[in-house]
Amino acid sequence: MKATAKAHTNIALIKYWGKRNERLILPTNSSLSLTLDGFYTTTSVAFHEEFLVDSFMLNDVPVTGEAFNRVTLFLDLLRNLSGKANLFAEVKSTNEVPTAAGFASSASGFAALAAASSRAIGLELSDEELSRLTRQGSGSACRSIYGGFVEWEMGTRSDGLDSHAISVAPASHWDVRVAAVVLSATEKKVSSRAGMKRTVETSPFYQGWLDSIPTDLREIKAAINAKDFEKTGSIAEANCLKMHATTLGANPPFTYWHDTTLRVMQTVQEMRSNGIPAYFTIDAGPNVKVLYLPENEERVKERLQEVPGVNSVTLSKPGPGVTYL
């Protein structure tokens, strides 16, 4: 009863930001992402009748506290689904992505955990079923089941049966590149989960965010389909700014940005005025992802590395969905 799976992170071009049901992780808006080749998690899960508790090692370190609880609660879902309530698991995971720094480690982490644990416990799930299950570990993770461009359809049902990801276009559709600009790989102060909850509950800007989503989604899907880089990039950049604006309206207010975050954003806008098409997007953390086309790779990388405060720049292509090792 053992399985190993690999899942890649994804970067949201239209953000998921808010839940309508926290237990089932049902979102208040649909979202759209690109799965990234460069960042991933590999997770092995072994269930054994002799284990009396679950254990979770991340990057060779035993995990306790909140991160451990999230894993055992997720394993409870599998125990219920498979009818094997008395089985406990040994989980070993490696993140080839900074943990809890706004690089979507929860996305690759829970997608790999869902795939490995469902196989290990003997469930044979379709991609759609796996995405629905993965959603309950971390919302953004349901998109990492698929490669390339992926939409998470929010659904309307209260049981969440229609809330899962679908493929919009495979990785081979369009070679859009992403430069991950690392300023800080340390854990953020406000988790994605806590940040979106506070925003939904207190930010007067939240309704404006929700109202803008259907148009953003419709237009970006048309732009991706037409491989229109300017349109795709500008919609993604504006959507990111709207999401981050909602956090400034929260009570207490907060922002994920650092001084260097702003410097990178300005550099990207400067590149555009110098004729290099590049657009930024930022998840719940200070680090910035820059979208660009392959022919501009050298210039984009060089320019980003020069920004004071930037630690590293990692380049990524569109990546695949979940695989089993």
Ligand code: ADP
């Ligand atoms: P991020 O931007 O990295 O997704 P989040 O605040 O959304 O930040 O989630 C970080 C949390 O995701 C961690 O604190 C941990 O609970 C969980 N996580 C990260 N990596 C893994 C993994 N490989 N396996 C299981 N859970 C993980």
Ligand code: DP6
């Ligand atoms: C800003 O999926 O990490 O990255 O569902 O509570 O685990 P939970 O949150 P998470 O939130 C991601 C928020 C985001 C936008 C996105 O990835 O769509």
Ligand code: CO
């Ligand atoms: Co996350």
